[in-house]
Amino acid sequence: MAAISSVQCLFSCDSHHHQLVQSGSLWRLGSRVLVSSSLWKRSQFSRGDSLRRRNLICAVKGDAEGAFKKTVAIDRMIDALQDANPRELEQLVVENILAFDEVFWIRLAARSDTCKSDDDKKDYEELAATVMSIVDCVVNKTREKIETSTDVLKGILRPVVEGVEEISWPPRDPEAINQMENEIIQREKEGQLDEGFLSEVSAQLRQAKEDKEKPGLAAMLQKVLQLYAATILSKRSYAKKGNEVVKAEYFLETLIKAPEEQWNKLFLDGLTIGKGEIAPDELSSVIKKRIERTLIRTEGGSYQQRVLIEYLKGIESRATEILKLIQE
Structure with missing residues (x-):
């Protein structure tokens, strides 16, 4: 059981480290959203913090020209979000999920500061709450999908790591590979080997290759991808x-x-x-x-x-x- 425990430890730690690869940006985004959400709430559109926020934009971007271009792009995004109906708004947020970083929320708060009427300010508050809700929903769904993909991968690897003291490749029991192949075939039929699963395996493989102490794990994960490819191409x-x-x-x-x-x-x-x-x-x-x-x-x-x-x-x-x- 020592080997499977080490695999589980790798998944529990490294799957968060690779942070979803392409989807992984959403994990990092998740942490930014938390910061941004609290930043929005703390500011409460305070005019006294407006100047500091504007200065922060310039500091983050490093130069005035870059900051200006970034601000123009964010303003266009905000305008598009304001003009969108609920369905269009959700689609815009999902399609531009990585755009909702800390700089975006700072700019949105700054625009609210310039509002002359309470109604306009309220519109910005409602827009911020809606966008945050959609972003949080995307992040949570992504996290759930990664956890599911990790469980699927554990199930596929179980025949070759269960009861083994140390991960090695090829396994001492040749039948273990056949069992792993059968797992892949069955899970593919059940629709479990989707993009999230392949992303998880690919990310874990990169981590294993970087870790020189786990050559057996790298070979094992490579075999998973090979068996997957053979299964799909043979159909x-x-x-x-x-x-x-x-x-x-x-x-x-x-x-x-x-x-x-x-x-x-x-x-x-x-x-x-x-x-x-x-x-x-x-x-x-x-x-x-x-x-x-x-x-x-x-x-x-x-x-x-x-x-x-x-x-x-x-x-x-x-x-x-x-x-x-x-x-x-």
């Missing part, structure tokens, strides 16, 4: 055209499903450089086609797209290495 086959089998496509699909440790043997058995009948150029061609199809079928810049493309390029890179070794 669609291009090996048949009518009644004919496209041998190069079939060979690629065999590689996709196979463990990375078996790739070298499969290349030697399947390519013309060894015992097979698939030319290296044919394999390269079908890999490129699969990459193009993946780019079309996945969201641009998503973790899913990155993981799938990286897996396919990994196969291509290994084939190139084998070819060079044989030609030498």
Whole structure:
């Protein structure tokens, strides 16, 4: 149980350290929102603090020109928020979530200070409360999603870490990898392996690589992404055209499903450089086609797209290495 305890400790600490990667900015934003909210409430739109807040904007930005451009951008955002209906307001906040930093709240308070009527001041107070509420909701949902993703990852890793004193890779029990693969297949069917999950795994992998004392964990997390990619890519086959089998496509699909440790043997058995009948150029061609199809079928810049493309390029890179070794 020592190994799984260390994994749990890593998740509980490092998942907060990586702070959601792309979504992680929301974690940092969460802390800024708390500061900003209290700042707004403490100020109560006090005119006496107005000058200090304006000076703070300039100090934060470092130069007058930069501060001016930032102020103009914030004013445009405030104007857009004021003119928006409730649905549009929520969408604006979500789409520009990172814009609601401390400088934004300072500027909003400063604009309220210049109001000549209590009604206008009240409008700003209501706008601030609404925006804060939406931001807090986004942050809370993101936190919940990360915690769920962490639990999913723990469940996938459990077969290879449970009962092990120290994390190592490969695991002493080969069956543990099969159990981990079955977990991934089942959880993918249940829709648990979403962008939040891939973000969590990718962030934990980066942390593990930086920590030289956890090479086993890095390899384990890399295996999770490989198994995920193999599971997703294997759901669609291009090996048949009518009644004919496209041998190069079939060979690629065999590689996709196979463990990375078996790739070298499969290349030697399947390519013309060894015992097979698939030319290296044919394999390269079908890999490129699969990459193009993946780019079309996945969201641009998503973790899913990155993981799938990286897996396919990994196969291509290994084939190139084998070819060079044989030609030498």
